[in-house]
Amino acid sequence: MSEAAVVPDQFLAWAEKLTNFSKAVTTKVPIAQTPKELVWTLNKAKLYRYIPVVPAEKRHPIPLILVFALMNRPYILDLRPGHSFVEFIVKQGYDLYLLDWGSPGPEDKHLKFDDYTLDYMPRAIRKMKAIAGAEEFSMLGWCIGAILATVYAALRADDGLRNLILLTAPLDFSNKESITFARWVDERYFDVDKVLAATGNMPGEMIDYGARALKPVDNYVLNYLKLWDNLNNPQVVEAWRAMNTWVTDNVPLAGGAFRQLVVDLYRNDRLMRGEWIIRGERVDLSKIRANLLTVIAETDHITPPCQSEAVMSKVRSKDKELFRVRGGHIGIMAGSGADRVTWPHINGWLGRRSQ
Amino acid sequence: MADERAPNGKDYDPQGAFREVRDNYLDAWARTMVEAVNSEAYAKATGTMLDAYLTASSPFRDALEKTMLQALHQLSMPSRADFVSMAERLTNVEMKLDDIDAKLDEVAKSMRPASPPRAHRRAARRNRKGAR
Numbered sequence: 001m002s003e004a005a006v007v008p009d010q011f012l013a014w015a016e017k018l019t020n021f022s023k024a025v026t027t028k029v030p031i032a033q034t035p036k037e038l039v040w041t042l043n044k045a046k047l048y049r050y051i052p053v054v055p056a057e058k059r060h061p062i063p064l065i066l067v068f069a070l071m072n073r074p075y076i077l078d079l080r081p082g083h084s085f086v087e088f089i090v091k092q093g094y095d096l097y098l099l100d101w102g103s104p105g106p107e108d109k110h111l112k113f114d115d116y117t118l119d120y121m122p123r124a125i126r127k128m129k130a131i132a133g134a135e136e137f138s139m140l141g142w143c144i145g146a147i148l149a150t151v152y153a154a155l156r157a158d159d160g161l162r163n164l165i166l167l168t169a170p171l172d173f174s175n176k177e178s179i180t181f182a183r184w185v186d187e188r189y190f191d192v193d194k195v196l197a198a199t200g201n202m203p204g205e206m207i208d209y210g211a212r213a214l215k216p217v218d219n220y221v222l223n224y225l226k227l228w229d230n231l232n233n234p235q236v237v238e239a240w241r242a243m244n245t246w247v248t249d250n251v252p253l254a255g256g257a258f259r260q261l262v263v264d265l266y267r268n269d270r271l272m273r274g275e276w277i278i279r280g281e282r283v284d285l286s287k288i289r290a291n292l293l294t295v296i297a298e299t300d301h302i303t304p305p306c307q308s309e310a311v312m313s314k315v316r317s318k319d320k321e322l323f324r325v326r327g328g329h330i331g332i333m334a335g336s337g338a339d340r341v342t343w344p345h346i347n348g349w350l351g352r353r354s355q
Numbered sequence: 356m357a358d359e360r361a362p363n364g365k366d367y368d369p370q371g372a373f374r375e376v377r378d379n380y381l382d383a384w385a386r387t388m389v390e391a392v393n394s395e396a397y398a399k400a401t402g403t404m405l406d407a408y409l410t411a412s413s414p415f416r417d418a419l420e421k422t423m424l425q426a427l428h429q430l431s432m433p434s435r436a437d438f439v440s441m442a443e444r445l446t447n448v449e450m451k452l453d454d455i456d457a458k459l460d461e462v463a464k465s466m467r468p469a470s471p472p473r474a475h476r477r478a479a480r481r482n483r484k485g486a487r
Contacts, residue, residue: 042453043446106435107442123453130460180393189402191409198409198416213392217385225381229374301389 020231025224028245029238032075034087036098040127044102047124049131050086054093060354062162063095063132065125069144070116071207071253073246074100076334077142080242085333085343092347094354097128104254109200112256114279117151122159129160138163138350142333143303144261147171147271150285150311151278157287163353164290164317165346168329170303172310173269179304180214185262192262202258204250214301243334272310285314292320293349295332295342302329321349 040047052059066086068074077098078086090096099121104111129137137160141149146169153164176182184190196202212219230236253261270276276283292315296305305324312322325332325342332342368374391397427434433441 040453042449043442105442107439107446119450123450123457126457126460130464183393183395183398184401186398189398191402191406194406194409198413214389215385216388216392217381222381222385 067145109255111254201252288315
């Protein structure tokens with residue numbers, strides 16, 4: 001092969017690689033493909049029921065509801081076929097429901113944890129119980145969804161909650177040195193009311209920036225380098241694109257809820273100190289009696305492990321377990337090892353308690 | 356072209372050494388940046404920048420809002436506040452409908468013939484199968 005022919009070949013190969021890279025970064029892939037039906041709505045919130053694939057007589061009688069964070073799309077739980085917690089759990093014979101909070105508009109800027117836990121969740125859960133024909137249920141909350149699930153479990157302890165699963169739950173804000181977000185929203189540096197007066201809701205882009213800025217080189221450089229180095233590996237590219245589709249699909253956080261998150265939790269640690277008042281009711285964690293599984297990601301930089309540990313000693317549950325997984329905030333449920341470690345553990349724990 | 360192999364028997368990667376240096380450098384940079392963003396100085400700097408932006412943009416935002424409000428009023432068009440008020444009323448109506456739905460579910464449940472809980476039914480079915 002002549003020298004003159006080699007140079008254009010290499011150039012063409014680079015050009016093709018660049019095109020593939022650009023396509024992977026700028027296009028979205030189909031996600032959340034597990035079949036489901038819409039069974040309830042209120043404002044932007046929607047309750048979905050996943051179509052069961054196991055015959056009714058072989059299914060667990062206790063339905064399971066997934067409660068995800070307010071500021072991200074919940075389809076991270078159902079990212080892509082063959083790599084979906086939802087798909088996995090439906091195949092294990094659970095009657096599975098997903099509470100999708102939707103995207104708050106300017107009209108929702110006053111929504112608070114009070115509204116989510118005492119208006120939306122009880123109504124969605126009532127509907128789920130009516131459809132499932134069950135008096136008891138299990139609930140899995142992830143990240144801010146775990147705060148909502150915990151508050152609900154404490155305020156509505158007699159509502160039939162049998163099993164509570166908390167994933168990377170930011171509940172304890174006492175160790176400010178270990179929580180980067182706590183430093184950023186310190187009242188000396190961050191005027192939450194001024195931000196919300198300008199924006200109404202906390203914009204998704206700002207939340208996304210905050211999450212990425214915790215590990216700036218990883219998120220803004222290494223993430224793309226990983227894609228570049230693996231462009232010849234279709235499996236890695238598909239996984240990367242699915243995750244990128246989710247990461248770039250930002251949702252604003254209702255202004256009222258954001259203010260509570262900053263002032264009541266990050267600054268004053270009111271939940272763990274037993275001083276958090278939700279619509280006139282004090283959130284008393286010792287009222288939680290449901291079986292409890294807390295899953296901690298050991299290298300979580302968004303919710304450091306110290307934020308999820310203390311709840312174990314506060315609840316009254318007799319049956320409780322703290323499960324540590326090697327991985328990050330998202331990786332423990334959506335990473336490549338999730339289907340070998342976290343999912344089977346949750347299924348094993350829940351299955352024994354869902355008869 | 357001859358098949359080149361590294362001393363360890365693996366395919367020779369001419370860019371391997373470069374990649375190793377690059378990765379080591381990036382790892383060190385990543386660790387440094389994590390420490391940097393976790394500092395008081397970073398929190399103070401970002402807070403100051405955000406505050407300056409909000410202060411500087413506030414008069415423009417207010418002026419734009421007033422102008423837009425007047426323009427919409429002149430054109431007899433609903434403003435954002437009107438839509439917000441409408442959306443809040445719709446949510447209230449949705450809640451009332453949900454209350455009615457809950458009551459209807461209760462009525463339907465009370466009219467259904469009493470049946471043992473599902474778990475008991477399953478156990479009974481299993482026993483019947485065992486007896487066979």
